[in-house]
Amino acid sequence: MGHEARSTGKPDDPGCATRPDDSSIGEARFREILDGIPGLVITAAATGELELFNLQVLEFFGKTPDELRDWTVGAIVYPDDLARLVEAFTLSMATGCPYDLEYRLRRFDGVYRWFHGRALPVRDPEGHILSWYFLLTDIEDRRRAESLLASENRLLEMVAGGNSISKILDELCGFVEATVTGSYCSVVLVDSTGTRLEHGAAPSLPSTFVTAIEGRPVNIESGPCAMAAYLNEQVISADLALETRWKEYEWCPMALAHGLRSCWSTPISSTIGKVLGAFAIYYTEPRIPTVEDQVLIAQFTHIASIAIERQQSQMSLSRALHELKTSEGRFRTTIDAIPGLVWSAGPDGNVDFLSQAWCDYTGVGLEGAGGSGWAKTLHPEDAERLTGYWASLLASGESGEFEARFRRFDGSCRWFLIRTLPLRDETGRIIRWYGLNTDIEDRKQADSLLAGEKRLLERVASGTPLGSILEDLCHFVEATVTSSYCSVLLVDPTRTHLQHAAGPSLPINFNASVDGLPLVVTSGPCATAVCLNEQVIAADITLDRRWAEYAWCPMALANGLRACWSTPISSTNGTVIGIFAIYYKEPRTPTSEDQALIGQFTHIASIAIERAQGEAALTRSEAFLAKAQQLSLTGSFSWRVATGEITWSEQAYRIFEFDPVRAVTLELIGSRVHPDDIPLMHDMVARAQAGKDFEYEHRLQMQDGSIKYLHMIAHGIVDEVGQMEYIGAVQDVTERRLSDQALSKVRSELAHVARVTSLGAMTASIAHEVNQPLFGIVNNASTCLRMLAADPPNIDGALETARRTLRDGNRASDVIKRLRALFKKTEAIAESVDLNEAAREVVALSLSDLQRNRVVLRSELASDLPPVIGDRVQLQQVILNLLRNASDAMSSVTDRPRQLVIRTEGDEGDRVRLTVQDTGVGLDSEAIDKLFQAFYTTKISGMGIGLSISRSIIEKHHGRLWAAPNTGPGATFSFSIPRGPGAVTGVDSLDTIRTPAAATEAAASWGTRNV
């Protein structure tokens, strides 16, 4: 700043400013010079006090020199610049250094303009500062031009750089506001329909104001911008407070409410004259645009129009590009629709196009796979061969085919068939190579599976052990399915456990842990799969809570396994015969491809296992048959009657004691047949020639003179040529015959022993029964004698006692008769038996015995019981046996009455039932099963014959004998037999009963204290 020169001026040459000579140049002259300088000049004293102002200064500011001397106050310097200027000024005054600064000064009309101010000191020859000159150059226009240029460049860069229109317009507004001091700027756009205003930019205006303007209709009523856009001409509202337009939309009150007082809206037009929007400048005070403003506005609207227009054309370009892309996309879509990976390469073999499918598959784009980069996606084993082959194709120019594995994005590899074809121009020169890679993984796998299956089945057929075959299968699976571990488990023959069969790549510990796991759903995934006959997937073993009972998961994890898929292997009849399991060291869920493979593997496994087991079973059954023939001493033979051809099994030779190399003929056989049985053999041959089945028993006389008993049975079949062939079995029954004899001998000995035993056991009973009447006889006889010897003789008394003697004698005789019946009788007879009567007799015989055992017997004999047909004595033997057993069962009972009930009653199905119930030690269920077996006894001294023979007696009466525990203490034995007559009919039944052996057995059983 300067101030009015006191007396002298200085030439405008700050570089060599010297104190003007007052005498040479007059005050007036100096003023003229000052005023003639095309710029604002101010002089100041050495202290900085402003002295002289040239005319231009006074005119610019419109203020008096005194007003200007207080420049630091009042609206002279733009407030934002004041501090900066004061600081520079003060520093210069203090140091004497000049300053050079740009700042804004307020013109008389309130407009701030940029000035370039320089301060220069005037020194005396000694260098002392005499005064200061200030030269202020209006740089507003230059600055604006620069600013406009810079902003235009910037904005155009932004447009070109694809910035959004709102960002560009924000920048533009920012530029305007920076350039035009005190202004607020906004841009509104006309929407695509041309009817409404939409937001462009208004970075410094209140948002409520902005939103109030947006969406207003493009007409003359809704506001200045809408009006400007509508009319395509500038709308100036110098003072909104005085404005009368846009009342209908109450635009002015709204703007005033936001502190705005003036608004200049200028339409933004496209190069073809279409209104794109409006550019508005607002002030917080009433203002009319100056010429400079208008120039500025014109320039900014031009830039805005460029920006918007370019933006729009950019958008249409990008739309066009997009459309272009889409159409290219269509082309690509066509390529991508080709079921395969499409690529093309230049004549040099460098790949320059890869279809999306190719990139998607490999996960590598053209940038990575172009040129020869694609080779990296090959399976390492195929890379060298294919690149070599490709080079040979390039060299020869021939089309070619090649199979190779490409690595997929996920690391897995699949087989592809690569077909390539050169495209030639009219001169025959190769201009491109085209290629198509077709996924043949499935075919390859099918081939491989087929080959694998074939190999495995060959091994099955060649009798390779199953374990080895299954190991092969596992290796095969592991080779087919990347990073898998495979095992096969079998269901053991008892179907209770898993058996390890193969798991060649799994840890030995793991296989050992799984081997022998019980077939329960809790023992592990494989067992579960067997139990449920369904696939069990453990996708992540760490998360699986199944099989906790057997701690299967921790075991598997300890062996490094994270996933397990167990699939049942079923035989053709649907039985689960094993488990095919795939393991991974990472969590994994089977894909549909995996499932397809698993299906095929389990099928192979099933064939292998079933065939192997079938073979094993056949081998086993052959071995079994041979062994069985040997063990059972049974030979087999076939005999073709027409040709006389006889085939013998090994055992048949052994039985006949012929050398196995000798041909078997009827003559040879005849040489062994016992002479007495030769007629039997002739009869047999006659029957065979008549085509009848036959069964014979005959003897052989061996060379050492020993006798063999043979049992032969043969069945005739007619073969395909109509010839009779006998298939038969011949059994050496010598041992059986001998053992039968031995057994019957043992039986008779046993019967004897039993009888003796029972006689001994019955002695007390016999004695008791006989001694009672004998005592009576003795007493009576004595009394009789005494009565007769009396004086006078008591004749009446003697007669009475003699009668009693007779009766007691008969009674003793009856006892003996009954005992004799029980012990002497051997022939069973079928007669009508009153079971009640039979029971009473047995009870009479047993009573004393029961009493001795302190058993209280109650008889509940049904009054209207029908008679049964059978052997009275045998039935009585059974009853007696039951009573004695009941009595014996109670012998150790002391804490309750020893009660025995004998009951007869009608039973369902026209049967009669007799029941003996005791309160003895009772039966356990195990004992019930064995009760009726011979030699089973719970008694230390028993023979174990009684109940088994009792049962056989009852069964011979077509009845049933059974035992059951009581609800209370003790047991109940019952038999039920058909009522007669007619219940036991026919010769067979009577024959059965009359069988001497049965009677012997029955008699033998009598009274033994068994069970």
Place this chain on the structure above:
Amino acid sequence: MSRPSLVSLVDDDESVLESLPDLLKEFGFAVNAFSSAEEFLASGSVSATKCLILDIALPGMTGPDLQRELTLRRQEIPIVFITADEDETIRPRMLERGAVDCLFKPVSEATLLKALDRALCVN
């Protein structure tokens, strides 16, 4: 022998019950016969009985049971046991228990008389 001594008989066998009282009467005893121990106990004859001829195997209360019962009642009647069983081991057991004798049916007249004499001597 102003008044005949009362001999009681307990036996369940019909032949014995019929024949033995007549013989005892011929011997000169007064006789009461019972077919069970319970019947005897219930009768008024217990205290009057000078000798008890008692069958061992009785239904319900047996001979030895009755002997025990009488001892408990302090009715110490001399007892001659009779039995139809031929188990020789019974006799010493019965004598040990304080029986005057134990006789096996059929009992001869002389043997019976000897036993009765001993029983009544004890009295």
